Amino acid sequence: MKILLLGSGGREHAMAWKINQSVWANPLFIAPGNAGTAQCGVNIDLHLDDFGAIGKYCIEENIKMVVVGPEEPLVNGLYDYFQSHHILKEIYFIGPSKAGAQLEGSKSFAKSFMQRHQIPTAAYREFTIDNYEEGIAYLNTHPLPIVIKADGLAAGKGVAICQNHVEAIAEYELMIKELKFGDAGRKVVVEEFLKGIELSVFILTDGKHYIMLPEAKDYKRAKEGDEGLNTGGMGAVSPVPFATPGFMYKVEERIIKPTIKGLAKEGIDYKGFIFFGLISVNSEPYVIEYNCRLGDPETEVILPRLNNDLVGLFVATANQELNKVNIEIDKRAAVTIVAVSRGYPGPYEKGYAIKGLDGQYGKQSMIFHAGTKKEGEQVVTNGGRVFCVTSYGEDIREAVASSLEILGKTQFDGINYRTDIGYEFIPAY
Ligand code: AMP
Ligand code: GLY
Secondary structure: OOOEEEOOHHHHHHHHHHHHHHOOOOEEEEEEEEOOOOOOOEEEOOOOOOOOOHHHHHHOOOOOOOOOEOHHHHOOOHHHHOOOOHHHOOOOEOOOOHHHHHHHHHHHHHHHHHHHHOOOOOOEEEHHHHHHHHHHHHHHHHOOOOEEEOOOOOOOOOOEEEOOOHHHHHHHHHHHOOOOOOHHHOOOEEEOOOOOEEEEEEEEEOOOOOEOOEEEOOOOOOOOOOEEEEEEOEEEEEEOOOHHHHHHHHHHHHHHHHHHHHHHHHOOOOOEEEEEEEEEEOEEEEEEEEEEEOOOOOHHHHHHEEEOHHHHHHHHOOOOHHHHHOOEEEEOEEEEEEEEEEOOOOOOOOEEEOOOOOOOOOEEEEEEEEOEEEEEEEEEEEEOOEEEEEEEOOOHHHHHHHHHHHHHHOOOOOOOOOOOOOHHHOOOO
């Protein structure tokens, strides 16, 4: 079956690696891809916002399945575009409708959805220019810290956690009046701060049934000890030790099942991944955010732990037969550590030669590319997050040690990575 995978990050390299192992994948195309995905299939130069070009390519190449990695094309309605076309609608499409992608594309939609379906989340109010003054009064009496979120997509930067009222009002004004995040911040959600420990839970749903993928925890801050600026993610671990069967039972009963039922009840088409950004507050799960895709770098630890044929799961998703699937998870731990460019998440330079990527690192470890590209025979840096090293281990400590050993054998000018991924789960730290 000819498959087209959309995206170009570490997540997509991990998806391409996993799809490529499937008995169904023949061949795999990735658009636009990176130097790593080119090892798993054929990179195609398509822009993800050019739906016409994607559709035309699928028809010309007789693509049978489209898998969407990042959120933007979904939030912008790529699924709906395919559904509206008599040939494209026959293609298996893994990713939700525009309405379903609103779970990620609009914080306001996500919050009201959770309220409608009694899904535990932080208390909130929403404001625009129309009730601006009311918002100021609300902020002035709100307990600290205060969480302010731009409603729309803001490249992961649209959340401010404010430690005092002056800062909160300044941030509020910047979002609504100065349009710091453009149209995404015309509406803001002001939310209660939840104190706890975060984890990421992933499901694949066919709209009626769902399967649980391994859970993960990512490390968003740039510096060791969870300090420094927020990034797209500096590393991830799976499994998450505090995600006990008892905790996960609560997650399924209170969060996952009501979400699937809620989507169905509201008539929203959803065949794809849901990423639940959760926080455990005294062992009670709350939803911090929904995403309509897999996480990056979480995918780089969850897919290596999944023993099922991924394309087989996608076919079952398209046919609404996920209830017939048994999920098989590797018992080992997996850890990924991301190598980033000097300066990231601020400004950074690109184009540095990367050494050590094609070393023989055995079955314990693998390298997933993110911001890389080929220049002649040389792979060079092409982004802030450049590549990540995933390793298995009997426990998190062992997996971290293996990834660090390999990172020590790779090199590019300005390489930087955290050595403390998984630290809270390694007793000697
Ligand atoms: P989001 O973009 O919604 O994932 O938010 C970014 C980060 O802000 C999350 O990963 C949390 O660490 C933090 N955050 C968001 N909402 C809250 C909240 N209500 N309470 C505490 N932390 C939050
Ligand atoms: N690692 C978090 C995300 O993919 O949004």
